[in-house]
Amino acid sequence: MAKSTITFEDINVTVTVPAGTRVIEVSEKVGSGITYGCREGDCGTCIMKVTSGWNHLTEPSVLEDKILRENMAGKHNRLACQAQVLGGEISVHPV
Amino acid sequence: MNKLELHDSDGKPKAVMLSERVHWVGSLDPDLRTFDIILKSANGTTYNAYVIRGSEGVAVVDTVKEGFADDFFSRLESVADYSEIKVIVLNHLEPDHTGALPELMKRAPQAQLYISQKAQSMLKALLKQDEMSYTPVLTGDRVSLGDRTLEFLHTPYLHWPDTQCTYLAEENILFSGDVFGCHYCDNRLFNDHVGDFRFSFEYYYAHIMRPFKDYVMRALDLIEPLPVTMIAPTHGPILRDRPDRYVRRYRQLSSPSLASEISCDQKTLLIFYISSYGNTRRMAEAVYAGAMQVPDVRVSLYDLEGGEVDPFVDLIEEADGLIFGTPTINGDAVKPIWDLLSSLTVINIKTKLGGVFGSYGWTGEGVPLVEDRLRGLKMRVPIPGLRVKLIPTDEEIQACHDFGLELAKELMGLRSQKVLNFADLA
Known part of the structure; x- marks a missing residue:
């Protein structure tokens, strides 16, 4: 199975994860500062900044795009409860 | 001495002149004691709105809280006809400045609304109207009233994401929104006439602007180079006597001391x-x-x-x-x-x-x-x-x-x- 690494810059922790893992599954376990509300892509609480490896995450869905726009999210921001890793190296931090 | 006439001889609210082409058309709210849950005011506040007359039309900058709209409209009518209003500018969409907007747009349907880029989603959420026509603006955008020109300054997070300032270059007047404002109600309106409002100015900064010091500094970078002879905020005294003092004070309060x-x-x-x-x-x-x-x-x-x-x-x-x-x-x-x-x-x-x-x-x-x-x-x-x-x-x-x-x-x-x-x- 394809492997990927995701680095949580706020706590300086890198985790090796299988492709398909959602960021939420990892961030809470390692204690990153990304916070969660609804956990289903509706509230925008878990907006995170992807500082590198943007292309190694699944494309945002139409619904995620809508929530990001409504929350005035910046460039390369994603919802941690929706984004899934595809491979390669990714770095994120809370917004 | 120093008393301004805020009403005409029939007791009807009338506009107050800032210059030949600029008038205050706001409302006084002397009974306000708590604002936005987080602020106190021992003598109320003002909701300041302004009318600017150019050779090719009139602009209204900001409105007032909904319950104070009658005074606003009465003052507006004392200096302009609704048919003359070409431009409405909202520097900040909080309800105390947009309360009279829906009614104003009904009375002046031809007017074009100018808001900041970041105000767009808020406008829809506040007014619950999908079919609104408006023009989003950023720093450097201008709108002409003929011999008067409004220039916009993008100053986000002072203290909402949508906030902006509007500069009237021909008169060196900065319509600053909540920036440089305070909750202080005095019907003498101008900083060289009102009572001692230093506490209110500092208190307002401490509760409204302080969480956004980095943004204040960026806004000051835009404001400081401008020649400004008068700052016209949306709350509290209009700063026409040495307005640069208030700009300097904001710089001082926002700079790290440690x-x-x-x-x-x-x-x-x-x-x-x-x-x-x-x-x-x-x-x-x-x-x-x-x-x-x-x-x-x-x-x-x-x-x-x-x-x-x-x-x-x-x-x-x-x-x-x-x-x-x-x-x-x-x-x-x-x-x-x-x-x-x-x-x-x-x-x-x-x-x-x-x-x-x-x-x-x-x-x-x-x-x-x-x-x-x-x-x-x-x-x-x-x-x-x-x-x-x-x-x-x-x-x-x-x-x-x-x-x-x-x-x-x-x-x-x-x-x-x-x-x-x-x-x-x-």
Whole structure:
């Protein structure tokens, strides 16, 4: 199975994860500062900044795009409860 | 002496002249005592709105709170016909400035509305109208009224994402929105006529602008180069006597002060604790001793029992790292900790380093609850909280020492990156 690494810059922790893992599954376990509300892509609480490896995450869905726009999210921001890793190296931090 | 006529001979509210082409058409609210839940006012406030007349049309800059719309419309009608209004500018969409907008747009349907880029989604959410025509603007955008021109300055987060300022270049007047405003109601309107409003000005800054100091500095970078002979804010006195003083004061209030006390390669770490039987205190002292081992970390240890919240908030604002020690009583952290942690909305603590420790008797929920709060405040909490059941052993005291040491190292970027495997995570 394809492997990927995701680095949580706020706590300086890198985790090796299988492709398909959602960021939420990892961030809470390692204690990153990304916070969660609804956990289903509706509230925008878990907006995170992807500082590198943007292309190694699944494309945002139409619904995620809508929530990001409504929350005035910046460039390369994603919802941690929706984004899934595809491979390669990714770095994120809370917004 | 100094009394302005805010009403005509029939008692009807009338506009007040700022210049031949600019009038105040706002409303007085002397009975307001609490604003936005977080602010008090001992003598009310004003909702300032302005009318600008150009050779090719009239502009209205901001409106008033809905319940005060009658005065606004009456004053507006005293200097302009609705058919002349070509432009409506909203510098800020909070309801105390947009309350009269729907009615104004009905009375002047031909007027084009100008709002900031970031105001677009708010406009829809506030007015619940999908079919609204408006023009979003950024710094450098202009709208002409013939011989008068409005220029927009993008000044976000002062104090909402949407906020902007509008500059009337031909008269050097800055319509600043809530920036440079205050809750102070005086029917003499101008800063050279009203009573002493210094406290209100500072208090307003401290509660409204202080959390956004970085944005204030960026806005000042845009404002300071402009020749400004009058600042016309949306609340409080109109600043026509030496307006530059207020701009300088904003710069002063927004500039870091700790930088003059420590060298640029040092960082500050504050440890706050409270203890009922001395156990959390012993832990705090060990955390303090551990943190002190790291060069260039200026560590302070504070017992919350011996201090008050406001000065601690001042310290926290400029600190780089914060560690909290709390016992657990009846399944919760204790009130002095929550009192401090619920008082931080007036400052920006995002991305500061955080850590939590504490002694407990039964179940120890206090530490994880405070950790969650720190994460909710968008702080970094890289090291799991440290809990000790009742009296700490020598080993546990050593663990506290190491906890402080590691947090101080983290603060200085001295900890190596941790690499984990997903399958090994609990």
